[in-house]
Amino acid sequence: MNNTLDGKVALVTGGGRGIGAAVALRLAAEGAAVALTFQQDQRRADEIVEQIVASGGRAVAVRVDSADATALVAAVDRVADSFGRLDILVNNAGAFLLGPFGALGVAEFEQTVAVNVRAPFLATQAAVRHMAAGGRIINIGSNVAERAVFPGFSLYAMSKTALIGLTKALGRELGPRAITVNLVNPGPTDTDLNPADGPNASAVNGLTALGHYAEPADIAAAVAFLAGADGRYITGATVNVDGGFTI
Numbered sequence: 270m271n272n273t274l275d276g277k278v279a280l281v282t283g284g285g286r287g288i289g290a291a292v293a294l295r296l297a298a299e300g301a302a303v304a305l306t307f308q309q310d311q312r313r314a315d316e317i318v319e320q321i322v323a324s325g326g327r328a329v330a331v332r333v334d335s336a337d338a339t340a341l342v343a344a345v346d347r348v349a350d351s352f353g354r355l356d357i358l359v360n361n362a363g364a365f366l367l368g369p370f371g372a373l374g375v376a377e378f379e380q381t382v383a384v385n386v387r388a389p390f391l392a393t394q395a396a397v398r399h400m401a402a403g404g405r406i407i408n409i410g411s412n413v414a415e416r417a418v419f420p421g422f423s424l425y426a427m428s429k430t431a432l433i434g435l436t437k438a439l440g441r442e443l444g445p446r447a448i449t450v451n452l453v454n455p456g457p458t459d460t461d462l463n464p465a466d467g468p469n470a471s472a473v474n475g476l477t478a479l480g481h482y483a484e485p486a487d488i489a490a491a492v493a494f495l496a497g498a499d500g501r502y503i504t505g506a507t508v509n510v511d512g513g514f515t516i
């Protein structure tokens with residue numbers, strides 16, 4: 270098995286905390302130079318960069334709101350230019366706005382679609398302009414695109430379901446360039462967004478087959494597999510890393 274990412278450059282949106290941070294650390298551990306974006310928490314993002322650098326890797330943190338289309342595209346171009354290439358894009362940053370259907374307004378709709386749908390679309394469009402054969406696009410969706418168990422998820426689930434179509438259509442379109450496009454759907458994963466000791470955690474645990482939350486590193490392992498050479502024949506796929514939540 271040779272799944273090394275030596276010499277590759279990866280960009281991870283929302284890589285300062287949670288799943289994105291675990292992905293950034295894992296891709297760096299496999300040998301990639303990593304750029305990660307964050308929105309507000311510079312300290313957490315800098316800590317991830319410091320961890321990577323302390324292990325002998327190369328990393329940079331870039332503040333860019335994924336809802337800002339112009340800034341996002343400029344950041345992708347800047348990363349590719351400064352590292353000299355771009356091989357892997359992980360569209361991870363997500364807006365998680367929940368509420369009763371009747372209470373979700375235009376502002377929530379626009380924020381959710383901007384971050385969860387438009388940003389992956391535009392960042393991918395920018396990234397593939399820089400990618401050579403062997404490039405990898407990995408979208409981070411959600412288990413709730415496949416199974417709706419709680420009320421309040423209409424907007425979030427709708428936005429994550431859009432990634433299934435984007436992933437399949439781009440898998441088809443970018444296949445001739447040997448760029449793969451895949452979707453990783455995490456299940457309940459222990460992050461600030463969904464802590465494993467939160468109020469609904471025991472109910473959520475019961476909905477999985479394995480009976481517990483994922484660690485962010487569990488999601489990162491699937492991303493790293495898809496990102497490496499061993500993932501080269503997988504495209505347009507949805508990989509559920511959800512402990513059996515959707516079976």
Ligand SMILES: NC(=O)c1ccc[n+]([C@@H]2O[C@H](COP(=O)([O-])OP(=O)(O)OC[C@H]3O[C@@H](n4cnc5c(N)ncnc54)[C@H](OP(=O)(O)O)[C@@H]3O)[C@@H](O)[C@H]2O)c1
Nearest residue numbers: 283285286287288308309310334335363457458460462463
């Ligand atoms: N945790 C779960 O159970 C779970 C389950 C299924 C899917 N997911 C998906 O997995 C992804 C990561 O979730 P997580 O649990 O790791 O979230 P998290 O712990 O809340 O971390 C979110 C990260 O994304 C960044 N971010 C958020 N909004 C952003 C924006 N508009 N622009 C740029 N960066 C932004 C944050 O930056 P700051 O630190 O600067 O705020 C932070 O680095 C999301 O797409 C989420 O929908 C999570």
